[in-house]
Amino acid sequence: MCLAIPGRIVDIYEEQGLRMGTLDFGGTCRRCCLHYLPEVAVGDYALVHVGFAISQVNEAEALRTYQLLQDIEDVIAELDAAAPELPGEQGEAR
Amino acid sequence: MKYLDEYRDAELASKVLQAITRSLTRPWTLMEVCGGQTHAIVKHGIDALLPPGIELVHGPGCPVCVTPLEMLDRAHSIATRPGVIFCSFGDMLRVPGSATDLLRLKAQGADVRMVYSPLDCLRIAQHAPDREVVFFAIGFETTIPANAMTVWQARQLGLRNFSLLVSQVRVPPAMAAILQAPQNRVQGFLGPGHVCTVMGYQEYEDISARYRVPIVVTGFEPLDILEGVLKVVQQLETGRAEVENQYSRAVTRTGNQATHEIMGHVFEVCDQPWRGLGMIPQSGYRLREAFLTYDATQRFAVAAVAPQESPICISGEILRGLQKPPACPAFATLCTPQQPLGATMVSAEGACAAYYAYGRALSNLAEPPSLLRQQEAGVEAGG
DSSP: OOOEEEEEEEEEOOOOOEEEEEETTTTTTEEOOOOOOOTOOOOOOOEETTTEEEEOOOOHHHHHHHHHHHHHHHHHHHHHHHSSTTTTOTTOOO | OOGGGGGGGGHHHHHHHHHHHHSSSSSSEEEEHHHHHHHHHHHTTHHHHHHHEEEEEEEEEOOOHSSSSSHHHHHHHHTTSTEEEEEGGGGGOOOOSOOOHHHHHHHHOOOEEOOOSSSHHHHHHHHOSEEEEEEEEOOOOHHHHHHHHHHHHHTTTTTSSSEEEEEOOOOOHHHHHHHHHHHHHOOEEEHHHHHHHHHOHHHHHHHHHHOOOOOOEESSHHHHHHHHHHHHHHHHHOOOOEEEOOOTTTTTTTHHHHHHHHHEEEEEEEEETTTTEEEEEEEEEEOOOOGGGGGGHHHHHOOOOOOOOSSSSOOOHHHSSOGGGGSSSSSSSTSSSSSSHHHHSSTTTTTHHHHHHHHHHTOOOOOOOOGGGGGGOOOOOOO
């Protein structure tokens, strides 16, 4: 129910006193209310839930999370170094 | 699609799984709060991929599931009044009350309409000034800003033929209720990512500290969920109990301030009954007095109804993380998504419906759905 999908803002306009916009969701465009994101501009990504943009996607954070995941092998190596010979774990698929 | 596909990478997922396995020294029970996360976990088979030491139990975070039966009956009564256009999110249309559901009422001639956004109701009301437009305003904190803005805008536009049937819920009091129960099994939470885009995670710090429980605000893609599990496990294994933010690309500590303002103008916190869980103090949002003119229960008198829940259904225990769907004698026999007996089967995001949809009704789960297969998934992200 709390479905929220990231879309790219392609235009911003006003309708009946509300800040509205068109967002592109991977090729499908929909009108959304942008009132809750007064700072967003065309080209930004926002998460949209029931026709309302509720959060701007933070590109730097998105990249950072992805980078952390990419570096997960270092975490595994650290764990291995900390506990090199846990009983019963030898020969387990790594 | 940008900001979705990156978080569905099977190779990375297997690395995170490895890190989880290597971090584990003893069994832990984790709860994902949000129904969208439950759906994603079962759909992608994440619970089956996790090491056996980690049990995921499924929380109460599906607003469709926890909407009281009495409220459904009220909705059905209002929807059949002459002159009423009854608007609802698609999720609610099939949910049965004591006697019927909205889709059946529509087939019988009631003017029931599915809306994508609550704002759609205002257009409908403007185009049908001689009709009464009622919106079934359910939802968690993710949805409440949309409902609030719709009421606010109705007043700005001077619309008199629009009202809401409100059944709105808050996550933190439900988490506290679960943790307070003497039989509680939950040792760590995957926090509700989209609820926190609105509310932030500040209000979870108190819960985490008071109950000594790790809470990791988590997104909805497979990699988000796996990283959330890893962070909870790392906290548990090192004896920490903090709020962490896995979903930092969308969530900040204080949330979206602009939403808080309008929510606070239109709604106020109230005690709220939850289907399957009963009354939870301070766990709902109702219209403030200044906006009671938009309250459908004031506009349409409905005779008191006291519907009976099924005596077999164990959805209350499932919502508290005490049981899993297959433990119910009615699961997939007497109770199916077509004929649901209780809260956790009525919506696709309920634990029972998710288990049913992804083949967990079969006694031998020979081949759980694979992360490798989920690349084919279309535009989807849940909450």
